[in-house]
Amino acid sequence: MPARTITVASVLASSLLAAALSAGCSGSSSSAGSAEPKGEPPLTKAEAEKVLASYTAAVDRAARTFSPKPLRTVETDPQFTMDVAALKFRRAVKQRPTKLHFTNTSFYIPRLTGYPQWFAAGAATVRNKQTVRHALLFTRAKADAPWLLTVAPQVGDTALSKVALGSDGYATPVAPDAKDLAVAPGRLPAAHAALLTEGPRAAGASVLAEGAQTTETYKALKEGEKTLAGRGVTLSSRFAAAPYDVYALRTRDRGALVWYVLKQKEAYSSSRPGRLSVSGDLVGLAPAGSGRTRMDTTVLVQYLAAVPPEGRATVTGLYRKAVHVK
Incomplete structure (x- = not known):
């Protein structure tokens, strides 16, 4: 459910790190990759x-009951899995979500030639008196299938305004293997995962510009590992491209806006029982209170990146959620 606040170091802040410290495709490969209009818009x-x-109505029903059932009719993965985890958290802390209300909506509907069909929507919500903008992307698998929210990263105010619109x-859409960009959209997930796991000198990582969700996140992870080591906790963190489609739209500068997803695996260990506990973003995913010496977590992270024709890609938005604890 898209009303969320994310800090620069969110890859750490909402993970078990906080708990340990406190304890002591575009639509298809055939989609157009050039500026020439092809196909037909899937909807008006x-x-x-x-x-x-x-x-919006289904999300509000889910919020009233803390039940994921209504979400099944309007979401698909990864959004569904992430929002179910968010509901579990709210149910555990007895914090009912506020009524979802979108404002300043805009729609970006591409011409497509096959399935899955998809479109993007820009919309704003207000949380704690702060306006948050979202880049929602809906898909449907076939003609008689429902439209389902697939990803919805939080973005800056001007991110979607860069999308190029025809006279109509x-x-x-831009194909995952488009050759006229600084990096093909389909290569972004692996490059971003390599940077967050191995650092900016990792193979392929140079296609991404320095920033809060790239080099600064990697630095925060390394600093967090050192801090935890000083408290008797070992952390290892690895990122990989998640098994979801990549979607991209052409921008006015002949670049592209790209939606993609990474999966993060975190492993925490300590020789002292009780040093690790379920708290923070992990609440609701596993029983709290029992002492542990090992904990593994799975996190999904949605991103929006701007890719220029030349230069380096800039990550402009994200939505992160821990979805599993062992």
Whole structure:
């Protein structure tokens, strides 16, 4: 559910690290990769507005009951798995979500030639008197399938305004293997995962610009590992491209906005029982209170990146959620 606040070092802040310290495709490979319009838009703006309204109503039903059942009708993975984990957290801490209300909506509907079909929507929510902007991406697997929210990273105010629109108001999708960009959209997940795991000198990592969700996150991870080691806790963290499609839209500078997902595996260990505990972002995913010497977590991270025709890609948005604890 898209009303979330994320800090620069969110890869650490909402993971077990906080607990340990306190304890002591575009639509298909055939989608257009050039500026020439191809295919047909899968729906109209009016129909897209109805999709967003139906999604909002279902999220509110889920929030009232702390039940993921309504989400099954309007979401698919990775969004569904992440939002179910968010519901578990809220249920555990007895914190009911506020009513979801989108404002300043905009729609970016590409011309497509195959399935899955998809479109993007920009929308804002207000949380704790702060406005948060989201880049929601909906997909449907076939003609008679429902539209489902697939990813919804938080973004800056101007991220989606860069999307190029034709005279008819429709956008142009970019293929995962597009050759006219600084890096093909399909290569971004592996490059980003390599940077966060091995650092900016990792193979392929040079395609990403320095920033909060790239080099600064890697530095924060390394500093966190050192801090934990001083308290008797060992942390290892590895990122990999998650098994979800990559989606991209052409921007006015002949670049692309790219949605993609990474999976993070964190392993914590300590020789002293009780040093590790379930808290922070992990609450609701496993029983709290019992002493542990080993804990493994799985985290999903959605990203939005701007890829220029030349230069390096800039990560402009994300949504991160721990989804499993062992």
